[in-house]
Amino acid sequence: MSVPAEIAASKQISLTTYRKNGTAVSTPVWQVSEGNTLTTVSLADAWKVKRIRNNPRVEVTACDIRGKIRPGAQPVPGTAALLPPSETENARRLLESRYLSARIGGWFNRTFHIKRPEGVGIVVTF
Structure with missing residues (x-):
């Protein structure tokens, strides 16, 4: 299944991850869609990353x-x-x-050799 057009066209998406007890937690994130995947980046110590480590099941919805x-x-x-x-x-x-x-932030960090906080890429497959 490819990424739905509404999600691919949306600048932001609501990425819903699940706590150990099954409670859903939604977070708006930037995304880039390619084929049947969607890619985003988050801080490595973010709660959504910890929840994905425990449970890779997610839901994606177009949002503002x-x-x-x-x-x-x-x-x-x-x-x-x-x-x-x-x-x-x-x-x-x-x-x-x-x-x-x-793009501006990435250029600034590379040009002035500013160390970014550790990040982790997230790829969602549909």
Whole structure:
């Protein structure tokens, strides 16, 4: 199954992960869609990353920048995988190709050799 057009076209998505007790937690994130996958990057110590380590089942829904779900938007189930550090930089570059502020931040960090907080790429397969 490929990424639904509504999600691929959306600048932000609501990434829903699940706690150990099954409670759903949604977080708005930037994303880049390719084929049947969606890629994003998060801080390595973020709670969503910890939840994905425990349970790779996720749901993705188109949303606005504040995480408000668009009327009529349908959640799409998927499976998340965490990328190793060697592939996380490629995921950052993908986000930079789509988002101007990510491009500016990435350029600034590379130009002035500013150490970024440790991040981890997340790939959701549908």
